[in-house]
Amino acid sequence: MLRRTVLGLMALFLLPWSSSAENAATRSDWPQFRGPKRDGVSSDTGLLTSWPKEGPPLLWEAKGCGRGYASVAVTGGRVFTMGDGPSTADDKDEYVLCFDDTNGKQLWKAKLGPAWNRGSESWQSSRSTPTVDGDRVYALTAYGDLVCLETATGREVWRKNLNKDFGGRKGDGWGYSESVLIDGDKLICTPGGPKSTMVALNKRDGSLIWAASVPNDRGAGHASAVVAEIGGIRVYVQTSASGAFAVRASDGKFLWHYPFGATAVIPTPIVRGDLVFVDAGYGTGGALLKQIPDGDSVKMEVVYPLKRELNNKHGGIVLVGDYIYGDTDANGVPWCAEFLTGTVRWKQRGSGSGSASITYADGHLYVRYSNGVIALVKATPEGYKESGSFKIPHSGSRPSWSHPVVVNGRLYLREGDYLLCYDVRAK
Numbered sequence: 001m002l003r004r005t006v007l008g009l010m011a012l013f014l015l016p017w018s019s020s021a022e023n024a025a026t027r028s029d030w031p032q033f034r035g036p037k038r039d040g041v042s043s044d045t046g047l048l049t050s051w052p053k054e055g056p057p058l059l060w061e062a063k064g065c066g067r068g069y070a071s072v073a074v075t076g077g078r079v080f081t082m083g084d085g086p087s088t089a090d091d092k093d094e095y096v097l098c099f100d101d102t103n104g105k106q107l108w109k110a111k112l113g114p115a116w117n118r119g120s121e122s123w124q125s126s127r128s129t130p131t132v133d134g135d136r137v138y139a140l141t142a143y144g145d146l147v148c149l150e151t152a153t154g155r156e157v158w159r160k161n162l163n164k165d166f167g168g169r170k171g172d173g174w175g176y177s178e179s180v181l182i183d184g185d186k187l188i189c190t191p192g193g194p195k196s197t198m199v200a201l202n203k204r205d206g207s208l209i210w211a212a213s214v215p216n217d218r219g220a221g222h223a224s225a226v227v228a229e230i231g232g233i234r235v236y237v238q239t240s241a242s243g244a245f246a247v248r249a250s251d252g253k254f255l256w257h258y259p260f261g262a263t264a265v266i267p268t269p270i271v272r273g274d275l276v277f278v279d280a281g282y283g284t285g286g287a288l289l290k291q292i293p294d295g296d297s298v299k300m301e302v303v304y305p306l307k308r309e310l311n312n313k314h315g316g317i318v319l320v321g322d323y324i325y326g327d328t329d330a331n332g333v334p335w336c337a338e339f340l341t342g343t344v345r346w347k348q349r350g351s352g353s354g355s356a357s358i359t360y361a362d363g364h365l366y367v368r369y370s371n372g373v374i375a376l377v378k379a380t381p382e383g384y385k386e387s388g389s390f391k392i393p394h395s396g397s398r399p400s401w402s403h404p405v406v407v408n409g410r411l412y413l414r415e416g417d418y419l420l421c422y423d424v425r426a427k
Contacts, residue, residue, distance in 0.1 A: 033179035051388025062104030068126030110154035127177030142175025171219030171241020192220025212252035221265035231293025281313025
């Protein structure tokens with residue numbers, strides 16, 4: 001009897017711990033811009049297939065994000081973003097903000113420096129999304145200040161400037177908005193220009209490991225670097241104001257360049273195996289490239305050149321199966337095309353208007369329009385089919401450009417000073 005009682009008590013004590021451990025083990029992270037693989041694709045399943053008129057249930061709403069278009073990183077039970085003049089601060093400077101993922105409570109804020117106030121009002125403020133790596137979070141300001149902070153407290157660990165420290169330059173007048181890549185012990189970012197087109201830094205102290213030079217590079221664009229593996233060679237693929245390029249991860253050796261230009265080159269490249277899809281707006285278009293092993297190097301050939309009908313400004317491209325989805329420039333007219341041919345399968349206006357940012361999860365596209373409408377759209381080449389839409393609270397004063405995030409059955413939407421968290425799990 002005593003033995004059965006003891007075993008029963010042990011089971012009662014162990015059950016909550018086991019459940020908590022299991023939840024922690026199965027929890028997914030979205031630690032950087034466009035998710036774990038930087039492709040805008042969520043691994044979530046069991047999500048709602050339609051929304052009511054008012055949208056999915058709102059779990060919590062938080063204030064204190066400030067003015068900005070940064071998306072969010074979600075990891076370790078916390079949510080990170082960037083913004084200018086948050087309502088929880090007494091100035092208009094730029095901050096990294098950290099929130100409790102359980103209830104939206106702001107845990108800390110860390111000042112980065114002055115806000116970006118150049119150019120037209122709609123393009124001012126934060127655009128870069130923080131990158132979280134264990135006990136460190138990395139943020140890049142429009143002025144090129146790269147800052148490493150403690151994840152737990154927001155305390156600054158080190159700081160570099162892409163212009164002053166590496167001779168970088170921007171290819172347009174809108175400042176930096178890249179979200180830096182952490183790859184092992186290296187931090188990869190794109191100062192721009194022919195001297196230090198891309199650099200690898202020691203992520204712990206910011207010291208330079210190598211600098212890669214792309215001949216005649218005009219300056220940094222706005223995309224974020226992605227990783228490819230070609231014939232056993234690790235490659236970093238990126239775009240700048242001069243087009244697409246790749247360097248060898250081990251030492252920064254320049255590998256190939258696909259030249260094109262636009263007023264601003266923004267979308268992050270899509271990598272699948274040895275294929276790379278690159279894109280730019282302002283009527284430029286999208287192209288598919290193939291990377292080929294070449295001894296200890298990698299060369300590139302064009303599968304199809306830039307197709308203007310695939311141009312995308314800053315809403316991003318997602319690859320689902322054999323099809324790619326994006327917005328037409330910044331016009332709020334989403335399209336679907338065949339990945340391997342670039343043939344457009346459909347192009348159609350939805351319930352929102354203005355530039356559309358797109359994220360994919362569980363058979364659906366989450367299409368967020370500039371006017372504050374977000375739509376749930378079936379990811380299919382058969383046509384644009386909405387399964388619900390709603391107007392995001394607090395939208396309207398500035399464009400709704402922040403990319404949506406779907407992770408752990410939740411939809412995160414940054415809308416200016418507000419952060420909204422919705423439950424999108426199927427009941």
